[in-house]
Amino acid sequence: MAMEYNRVVLLAADLSEHAEKAFNWYVQNFHKPENKVVIVHTPEYSMGPSEMSTSKIEEAIQEANAKTEMIKAKFVNKMSECGMNGEFVALEDRSPGHAICKYAERINATFIVTGTRGLGKFRRTMLGSVSDYILHHAHVPVLVCRLKYLLKDDKY
Secondary structure (H helix, E strand, O other): OOOOOOOEEEEEOOOOHHHHHHHHHHHHHOOOOOOEEEEEEOOOOOOOHHHOOHHHHHHHHHHHHHHHHHHHHHHHHHHHHOOOEEEEEEOOOOOHHHHHHHHHHHOOOOEEEEEEOOOOHHHHHHHOOHHHHHHHHOOOOEEEEEHHHOOOOOOO
């Protein structure tokens, strides 16, 4: 018999301190044992036009895959330590924010949790912000955890 979950919480993750603090804040303030937590990560391949050789592309893919495995191990371990029901999903999309919103809709997420780097208006406009995209395009509530407001003494 499949387990029924009260809520499905999608949590955006990367290797940043912001993602870890958002996870910890969620666990301390929102998590309930009957929630299913889906940790999602969208690998980013940072390559310029001059780096388009086959070997450079393969190297970028291997690097992204290694980072994804590190993120998976880190957050699956954190969920296990907390006794949480959940899973890790790697999404493929050139736009992490778009991928996260689309996946949240696909799995019928109750809400999305994400950290933010707290970019200024100019940098956010020029570089884009995953959390900003999610906030403006998600079809479910979004909890954006700003690092400077999060607890300093995370216990998870």
